[in-house]
Amino acid sequence: MSDHDVAAIEAAVADLRKQVSDLHAQLPDNGLVMWTGGNVSGRVPGHDLFVIKPSGVMYPDLAPENMIVCDLDGNAIPGTLGSDRSPSSDTAAHAYVYRTMPHVGGVVHTHSPYATAWAARNEEIPCVITGMADEFGGPIPVGPFAIIGDDSIGRGIVATLDGHRSRAVLMANHGVFTIGKDAKDAVKAAVMCEDVARTVHIAKQGGELVPIPQDKIDALFNRYQNVYGQKPQGGMA
Numbered sequence: 001m002s003d004h005d006v007a008a009i010e011a012a013v014a015d016l017r018k019q020v021s022d023l024h025a026q027l028p029d030n031g032l033v034m035w036t037g038g039n040v041s042g043r044v045p046g047h048d049l050f051v052i053k054p055s056g057v058m059y060p061d062l063a064p065e066n067m068i069v070c071d072l073d074g075n076a077i078p079g080t081l082g083s084d085r086s087p088s089s090d091t092a093a094h095a096y097v098y099r100t101m102p103h104v105g106g107v108v109h110t111h112s113p114y115a116t117a118w119a120a121r122n123e124e125i126p127c128v129i130t131g132m133a134d135e136f137g138g139p140i141p142v143g144p145f146a147i148i149g150d151d152s153i154g155r156g157i158v159a160t161l162d163g164h165r166s167r168a169v170l171m172a173n174h175g176v177f178t179i180g181k182d183a184k185d186a187v188k189a190a191v192m193c194e195d196v197a198r199t200v201h202i203a204k205q206g207g208e209l210v211p212i213p214q215d216k217i218d219a220l221f222n223r224y225q226n227v228y229g230q231k232p233q234g235g236m237a
Helices: 003-024 091-100 113-120 130-136 152-161 183-205 214-226
Strands: 039-043 049-052 068-071 106-110 168-171 175-180
Touching: 003 039, 003 049, 003 183, 039 091, 039 183, 049 091, 068 091, 091 106, 091 152, 106 183, 113 168, 113 175, 113 183, 130 183, 130 214, 152 168, 152 175, 168 183, 175 183
Parallel strands: none
Antiparallel strands: 039 049, 039 106, 049 068, 106 175, 168 175
């Protein structure tokens, strides 16, 4: 590898460190996490590396220099900034997603209260509001129960979301994982997941939910993903 290639990788990692560090602020700001829970990661574009937060560090103490660079097996890269720290306890799950879903550029985990309440019931969030059709293209599914510590959670995320329009999954009795084209996109999905979880929960208290017909969901999703905004790029699936 040439010095130019090394410099390019280092620059990409430095940029992603800052992006991932900055994006973590969106989790407490949007009420998605408490204390040190939750995490954001981002894939280094064009390389088998990703950046994730360290384990057990308070959100105000997060900074670009303590983000951890890992390979796609979840191992911290020796000699890089932060490599002396333990990465997030969910690193194995993030790594499995990156290994098996090459189109994914960002992964987020939260225990946001309304979405996690649906996960506690092992109940998918039905698609009953247009904003949900826009963003997720249908219901937000429930993934299998899995224990933290190995790639079991990652396997459940992939098995549930592979080929699915939703960028969010409610892992049973646990919380929310979201994927995106990059870290920012995955954070947006986490914010929107909690928003629809809250709205649909409130609606459910007032009576029977009214589903949106599938053809209307399809039309809404297509417009939002491929027409809406300045530079539409299409959905993940």
